[in-house]
Amino acid sequence: MYPFGNSSLLTVDLGQQYIDFFSYFRATLLHHPTSFFYSFSQAIGGDMLGEWAYYLMSPFNLIFLLFPGKSIVAGVMVVTLLKYALSGLTFGLLLKKTTRMNSFYIPLFATAYALMGWTIANQLNLLWLDAVILLPLVILGFEKLQNNSKSWAYTWWLALLLVANYYMGYMVCLFMILYFLYTTSRVSITFKQFLKKAWTFTYKSLISVAISAVILFPTLFSLLSSKGQYTEESIKAKFEYNPLAMLSKFVIGSFNFDQMPSGFPNIFVGSLVLIGFILYFMNNRFSIRERVVAFLITSFLVLSMCFEPLDLLWHGMQFPVWYPYRFSFVFCFWIILLAAQQFEYFNPVKYWKIGIISILFIGMFTYLFLSGTTYNYLSNETLFLSILFILLMLILIQFQDHSSPSFKWLLCMGVIAEMSCNAVYSLDNISYLSTSEYDVSTSALATESKSLKKIDNSFYRVAQTYSRTKNDAMSADFFSGSHFSSAFSKSIPTFYGKIGQPDGDNYVTYSNGTLLTDALLNMKYVFTPKQMKSSKALTTQLETLTPLTEKPDTSYYNTVSSDSLTETVKNPYALSIGYVANDTVISKKNKATNPLRYQSDWLTSLTGADNSTLFSPINFNTVNFDNVGSQANLTDSMLTKTKLSKPGIVNFTYTPTTNDAYYLTLGAGLSTDNVLFKLNGHELKQYKTYRNTVVVNIASNDKGKKITLTAKLKKRTLFLENFTLYRMDVRSFETQINHLQANELNVKKYNQHSITGSVNVKKTHQAIFTTIPYSKGWHVKIDGKSVSTTKSMDTFLAFSVAPGKHTVKLVYWPPYMGIGFLISILAVLIVLIGPIINTIKRLIK
Template identity: 45%
Template structure:
């Protein structure tokens, strides 16, 4: 063991220093299991942890969810989700951390990725003989704890790319030493399979890296073309090896993110490039840098100094330095020039976390710094003066412009100045063959990179462990009670009046109507928006359901915070379950069970996953910005009504009282402004329900909390705050002859009350239509994610089996064991025309292009295997 440690201490330090530095910080911040906090913040808390819980459930209990799941909104392909979020081999460790321990598992995975990033870079340095001794962990720690890693540790799914990049570069370097393409091809394929998105950026970087590498290793043109040929072949076969993931994923992207591709390019700089200097200062990060900020480039003063010295070292051939300068110019131009920025992000501006590819730029800085330190025998005076001036000028610019960089303060600049001076002194002593120098450089790196991590992450707030663990435990408890009531083949959807994230259904394993992911098919949020739900690019929050939308989507069960709806204003202080919506029309549902925190309701109007409906539903429904009209249109089409029946009737409020508010004259009569801008302005609308039917009010997409606040009888209305379509607020139900006062508080000086209208819901019309649709359900005998089968009895001509399964190319249908063509209803759902009589209808899902991908991957691996065998026989014959 002692001999092993002595022999491999640079590699061991390269792993353990980043691991222990960050573990110490997490413990100091009392992250679970060291305390009451957690690593959950932003997307890690709002998306990824729910996907990780879903990952555990899938591998341990429901493997078909790798392909498809009804936990993804109202149903959707999951292969693209797995490819983007879940194929990291590190995730297997999460199988060991159930329940509240999942946050501890996430911490362990995060720490391992920090450690493995350092180890992989150290391996590159050792195998290419670029560094030795303490220089290896010094450079490896600079890489593992670079600013990009600290800023993006919450984007845990991206960190594998940082681990794999040095290994890919090592495979490229080995091509110049005579290695075959196979090793490079396989590691590239692994990266593409683990996370195709970040690997796309690695592939772009490789296209520039190979040009520099060819210049660096140039011997003659024959060798150059032979190596370049191996690189091209290896790259193409690497992509082919990953085809089993790439082909289905590309199709999935064409239905989701691919529809948001930017087609108009602005040939401009996104900001003054000199501002990037601020990101080379220690601690250059805060929350504001997440949605919009500059590239994260911090790599430490030793690396930055050595990188700058690289271009002046005469021991490095001019050909190599010029090529490196061109690559550097391209990379830094990419960080500020919009067309190149778009190219790196697949022609889509990132939503939050800009300049995601800057990890390859940071790798480039550390890699050239390593090559520079290898060649640097001593820091000559002219080079030292130039380096001092460059570093000093950069820090002086940042110091004099601190007011423009809210993520920095004077202490951070002073620290960077101190670290830079120490780095210059240490480089000046490099000519002295002292064993203390590499150790001192390592110590500087550890202190500086640790300081950057502390200063950066201290500016971020995190979800407490109890907020996650207690909420999840109570949610699972309520969901389990629902599952105990349901039959094995009973399909139902479940929604709630509370929400921690839009992916709660993946956390607690139930079918829902909400979802949030970067690979969400655009068609589903578009439909939900027409239905009157908060939706946008990549998300749905089912927060504004009506009796009809609940019934149509088969939302058979509802979970409500205890006492949420009983009497308007009689809500308790249930802080454990964050409120999402008020839902007075729950009074039309049946209370069937209760937990300490939630009450469970069963919806007697819920439709089956499939049911007999008029073929009129196949006709294109008129698009409308009014969900009231759209919902009425859908019900009339489903029932095949000969005379149009409206579910919603517009009403006038009985009175409207203005307090410090003045109404604009025509044609802006729906626009209101404050009289005194310094005082509160309110409009109070009053009416008294004449029936026990539900009453809803519509609000336009501009009426979020920045514009207005709503309250009913003095109690604040809960409304999900992000929506791009007109939504419907559930105002009252079963409150005949009870006065209702709706108060609108203006949060801006002037507000347009777009689409603000009160509606009465016709329960009689609704009940009649729903009873007709409930009469002929699709009775499932097989209920699995990718296999659904059941019986349905069609009693009328010109009917279809209407489903609320999103139509997708992967679905295949049989009727009475004969394949049939699937129709599409409402531009969203599967519908199957049927003749009169009893039928067995089956649906099976298989991701498009998965079979082709498997074939290409298998064939490529077979070619690789045959070629490897050929090389083995050739070497064996040569040795004999």
């Protein structure tokens, strides 16, 4: 592991998303504190409080301040190990405070908890692990509350969890309702006493929510424009899979990459816990009422992990995108806690109980062996290893002298060995980034970003033709057009899909910009790989910098800096963050479905000029079909192989008659899963995943040069969805952009949530159109007077302006943060007022 080797823990979202957020966390606290509220590194700009609440409010993230640059990879390892350690510590503390268990045995169950299957499978989701650490403390605080209604420990711990990660905190809140029912079943109380305890529990829980309101209120507003818009509207009362499949997850190493996007709950807890959990329900030391309630809670949790309506309830009425059954850590906690209570006193187990347990395990493994290859993460090796550990635990529990040191150490080593085996087998099933894979591209972007800041300190955005992740801008500290986040506003992916950029529910990639979108969206610079003359240098470049797209239209731009691998080019057409336009843009609703039609209509709404010929469809000069049935009209036609056993290839050729830019539209069905495109002999560079029609630049300044596009069918048929070649009239484009540049907002001062500039408006019926995504959090003043804002094109912030020279100031403040702050202060005072009064009384006496 780095710094002792070249390995890292970076994999999947930890390597493609979270690591960039951690770099952004450092930059915010050390350099740009205003980006806590808003950031233009989030695609074309967005509220950040929702992202902080989901990704970055863990107090453990402060450790990353000690790890600059690529050493942050080592920081990830330190934080991961620390979270494993503290998970065991807090669970051990819970057992120590709430049971009479021999102190030697506490680490056995603490280890089972810290290294349970959920933690191992979600090691890469560092932001969720705080819940595993804090859950035992929440439970411990609740147990104190049951004994002393004046205790506030439960309230403080739950509030901390809600602040650290509201998403996992929500799941713990649901579990606490079940745990409250369980604790009331352990003692005989009247209905009146039950109501009193329920009120205390509810009141103290609501105070926790109120304490965290400063984060929760603005986060709720953010969710309403992001994840909240994906809430399931129809719920089907069905089982998502055969519940018996959960048995496979009790086997060592029952995890692999396929289990991440869609799989079964990760509930491995080790054989000692499973045995103890079963014995709990056969132990007369616990009342019938308590065991019945425990059984009902267990049944509810099991049902939640396979029955769709309950699954949705635990996930806030939304199906998770990857990592299903995220709440299963509470199930693991539950069965480990019950098992620990069973072994509070290690006494020999009666033979009939061992017999029942043996029959249950024989049935489980018989089912798994008969399932064959149904569960591809299981192997004969891991199945036999699991059986071996179960036999070992049964023998130790039944036949050893429980007071002897040898028994204790054998039991301890058995638990550690089993949990370690599961960790090794599970984590070896997924691949990880090496430190160099992370560092090379990240360093290249950071170098370009720093060089650019020395050249230009104005407000600008940067496009990319290569990337490491969609969050490069957060890692390398620049304003870009791409982003990947679970708390992403829905309007931005919708807009990107309309202009021909790759988009998804939680990401956008600005990889397919045209000359027009680059100009209108303030993409003043482009980070692009340097043209390599030698094949060796080109190979090195391709291995280290992931290409995003073809972009020959950068030939219209000017190189401003370069290094051994990359160069930065300047876009002379780029507009400011805001510019004067016809006030009809305020109410503009662009309904075009073709991305290039949408772009030209966008320009029309700004200038009032007729842009019907800005992008003109043209025919290829020749089209040759090889083992594919010929088609007279290409767009939206169906290509079919003549002979299935042979490759189906279509060659399209075109020789540009002008030096204009030429763009090709590709429908969603023309992804790399269905067709391989080659441009002039090399594979067409194009971001692989997209769900709407994208725009690809295939020629610019190439008058008289033959362009050859080859399509190789990967399946029997291929639907040429929205497959059309367009020529852009660059001269007309330049004329209209120059008009907008003459009336743009001159930015004088800016930070991440405030922009001040001047503008000279020469006509009446004008508005300032900005490429800042609309939000109620933006407040605008013209010459010191507040003006109302509106949403233009269903996406952007715009506002009317009168003729004359004006000073314009835009400031962002997260909606509902003010009222959330007041509620939090009030809640803290409510909690502290009792101790304060008692202190005053003591001082008076």
